[in-house]
Amino acid sequence: MGLETVAYPFIFLALYFESFLLVTFFSSPARTKRAQSPVASPATNVPKVAIIVPCWNEESTVAGTVESLLALEYPADKLSLVLVNDGSTDGTASAIDRYAAHPQITALHKPNGGKFTAMNYGLEHVADAEFVGFLDADSFVAPDALREIIPSFDAPAVAAVTASMSIHNPHTVFQRMQYAEYAQAITLRHIFGSINGLYVTPGPFSFYRLSVLKELGPFKHAYLAEDMEMAMRIQRAGLKIGNALRARVYTKGPPTARKLIKQRIRWTTGFMRNIFFDYRDLIWSKQNVVLGFFVLPLGIAAIGGSIIVFSLYVFQTIKSLAHSVSVMSAAPLSYALTVHPISWFYFPLTIPLLVGITMTALTATWMAVGKYSSNTPGRLLPNLPAYFLFYTFVAPIWIIRSVSHVVRGARTTWR
Amino acid sequence: MSLFARNALIALGITIVLAGTLVLTVDYLNRARVNQLSAIEDQLSIDTLSLDTQFSLLEAAPCDSAASSTALTGELSDLGSRLSYAENQLGTTNPQVVRLKEQYSLLEIRDYLITKQLAAACGTKPVTVLYFYSNANDCSNCDQAGYALSYLRDTYPELRVYSFDYNLNLGALQTLITVNKLRPKFPAFVINGKTSYGFTSLSNLESRFPKGALATTTATSTATSAKK
Numbered sequence: 001m002g003l004e005t006v007a008y009p010f011i012f013l014a015l016y017f018e019s020f021l022l023v024t025f026f027s028s029p030a031r032t033k034r035a036q037s038p039v040a041s042p043a044t045n046v047p048k049v050a051i052i053v054p055c056w057n058e059e060s061t062v063a064g065t066v067e068s069l070l071a072l073e074y075p076a077d078k079l080s081l082v083l084v085n086d087g088s089t090d091g092t093a094s095a096i097d098r099y100a101a102h103p104q105i106t107a108l109h110k111p112n113g114g115k116f117t118a119m120n121y122g123l124e125h126v127a128d129a130e131f132v133g134f135l136d137a138d139s140f141v142a143p144d145a146l147r148e149i150i151p152s153f154d155a156p157a158v159a160a161v162t163a164s165m166s167i168h169n170p171h172t173v174f175q176r177m178q179y180a181e182y183a184q185a186i187t188l189r190h191i192f193g194s195i196n197g198l199y200v201t202p203g204p205f206s207f208y209r210l211s212v213l214k215e216l217g218p219f220k221h222a223y224l225a226e227d228m229e230m231a232m233r234i235q236r237a238g239l240k241i242g243n244a245l246r247a248r249v250y251t252k253g254p255p256t257a258r259k260l261i262k263q264r265i266r267w268t269t270g271f272m273r274n275i276f277f278d279y280r281d282l283i284w285s286k287q288n289v290v291l292g293f294f295v296l297p298l299g300i301a302a303i304g305g306s307i308i309v310f311s312l313y314v315f316q317t318i319k320s321l322a323h324s325v326s327v328m329s330a331a332p333l334s335y336a337l338t339v340h341p342i343s344w345f346y347f348p349l350t351i352p353l354l355v356g357i358t359m360t361a362l363t364a365t366w367m368a369v370g371k372y373s374s375n376t377p378g379r380l381l382p383n384l385p386a387y388f389l390f391y392t393f394v395a396p397i398w399i400i401r402s403v404s405h406v407v408r409g410a411r412t413t414w415r
Numbered sequence: 416m417s418l419f420a421r422n423a424l425i426a427l428g429i430t431i432v433l434a435g436t437l438v439l440t441v442d443y444l445n446r447a448r449v450n451q452l453s454a455i456e457d458q459l460s461i462d463t464l465s466l467d468t469q470f471s472l473l474e475a476a477p478c479d480s481a482a483s484s485t486a487l488t489g490e491l492s493d494l495g496s497r498l499s500y501a502e503n504q505l506g507t508t509n510p511q512v513v514r515l516k517e518q519y520s521l522l523e524i525r526d527y528l529i530t531k532q533l534a535a536a537c538g539t540k541p542v543t544v545l546y547f548y549s550n551a552n553d554c555s556n557c558d559q560a561g562y563a564l565s566y567l568r569d570t571y572p573e574l575r576v577y578s579f580d581y582n583l584n585l586g587a588l589q590t591l592i593t594v595n596k597l598r599p600k601f602p603a604f605v606i607n608g609k610t611s612y613g614f615t616s617l618s619n620l621e622s623r624f625p626k627g628a629l630a631t632t633t634a635t636s637t638a639t640s641a642k643k
Contacts, residue, residue: 012430012434015430015433015434016426016427016430019425019426019427019429019430019433020422020423020426022426022429023422023425023426023429024422027418027422028418029418195418195419195422289417289419289420290419293419294419294423323558326558326559327558327559327562328562329559330559330560330562330563330566330614330616330617331562331563331565331566331617332566332617335566335569335570338569345448345451345497345500346500347444348504349440349441349444350441351437351438351441354437354440354441355437358433358437
């Protein structure tokens with residue numbers, strides 16, 4: 001039995017996950033969601049909505065964020081914005097004060113206390129809205145995004161609705177990688193949103209019923225993953241989290257490997273700490289079997305599997321390379337560079353290679369489905385190589401470091 | 416049954432079918448490899464027998480059959496490479512691989528004997544290398560030795576390299592080992608009847624060949640290693 005057989009259970013789980021996605025994508029709830037119509041434009045008789053924008057040192061982007069919110073196709077008398085400056089040290093304060101006189105906008109300032117405190121401070125200033133949403137100050141929305149969100153609150157049990165995020169104008173190789181990754185995430189969120197399997201309501205343009213937030217209490221620090229913690233709190237309360245497939249929100253991805261890894265360590269440690277320390281009861285929970293018996297156990301298995309499969313891959317590659325170099329040192333280098341006749345006989349078709357090809361094809365398909373079903377702008381094809389060349393190697397780095405953080409009890413920082 | 420339970424069961428079915436398809440695909444390719452090896456060996460068996468018969472028929476002028484021998488050992492070389500790859504893919508203990516290696520070893524021995532007979536009858540002086548390796552994890556330099564021999568064979572096409580798995584349970588092979596008084600020490604080389612052991616470098620290996628043999632002999636035919 002070779003060392004690679006250790007990876008086979010994880011390979012089977014990965015195939016199982018993909019199969020489940022496929023079946024659920026074509027199931028009735030997901031099909032119904034895809035057919036859902038937005039609020040008619042111009043909208044009448046629609047609920048009051050408030051959108052909170054927590055800001056910390058976002059002087060260069062907050063104006064774009066606010067302008068996109070003011071451009072939302074939604075009755076002005078039903079939409080209010082709350083801008084919260086969380087003790088910024090740059091020009092954010094004056095940037096949001098420029099909107100202070102706007103009839104739809106409330107501009108607030110407070111000492112720095114962290115994102116969750118800014119969100120709670122904003123909530124305190126929301127008066128009579130039925131729904132409240134949040135938008136990070138480095139993101140902006142499509143004009144029809146809110147019209148797409150509201151119909152997803154189609155049942156009283158739906159406490160929150162997430163949007164479809166994408167990377168705006170990717171430039172660096174890591175942003176391109178994220179563009180493809182986010183396109184796939186749109187599909188995953190759509191599929192799991194259709195069966196109440198979401199465990200995070202991301203900062204960019206997630207909406208909540210204000211009554212639910214008041215009932216469940218304010219946002220918490222939650223290991224710098226306040227959006228994940230609130231989603232888990234909603235799930236624990238037996239409520240639902242939906243997804244609006246065509247509610248497009250654009251965000252900036254970290255442009256460098258260092259910043260990307262930092263962000264993902266925050267996300268991954270946030271997931272692990274919340275689920276292991278505070279919400280362990282959600283795993284194997286019979287109240288929400290999708291989350292309890294599928295999403296969370298597989299999410300945890302994916303962390304372990306990534307580390308094991310990546311370690312095996314690195315070990316086998318180094319071993320194989322060292323052996324090849326050792327063997328080829330027995331003859332002149334020119335001999336190793338000789339081109340030998342190609343024959344199908346020598347094609348190294350193995351199970352891991354076939355699984356790799358299958359998974360690559362499925363992943364690319366989900367990315368295309370996410371992009372085109374949500375009408376996300378941009379081109380997917382030029383960004384695929386960055387994903388397939390780099391993601392496999394970069395993701396294990398933040399996963400391994402996240403596990404190390406959690407095991408050592410290390411403090412995770414925002415930036 | 417809930418939607419989740421139904422989907423989970425269907426997904427399990429799809430996964431099993433998918434995994435089964437992947438396993439069967441790889442198995443099919445491996446079988447195709449073995450079948451191709453088997454077909455090549457069948458053809459080689461016929462060619463060997465034909466050459467043998469040709470040699471007997473032309474006892475009065477045996478050198479006329481030398482051209483056929485060249486073609487035969489060229490195919491033997493290709494078979495060796497393929498067999499080595501199949502062994503890596505399927506494992507050294509795979510019954511089909513073992514059977515094919517036994518047949519291959521017999522063909523090599525037969526070609527070696529014909530080469531010797533032709534040399535005696537025609538007065539040629541071919542350089543032959545009998546190379547013995549082991550797959551029992553007791554030969555750390557066998558891969559390097561096999562690679563160096565492949566290089567020498569490709570550089571000097573007149574070189575005849577015959578490689579054997581020392582541990583193969585084959586009567587004719589064990590007789591060859593006994594005749595050459597080989598000890599279980601690897602890699603082992605019998606170069607034009609002279610025995611040596613171990614591999615350190617290409618130049619060291621070249622120094623074991625008869626003086627001028629690698630530079631002056633003319634191309635006739637080759638055989639390659641079945642492993643390493």
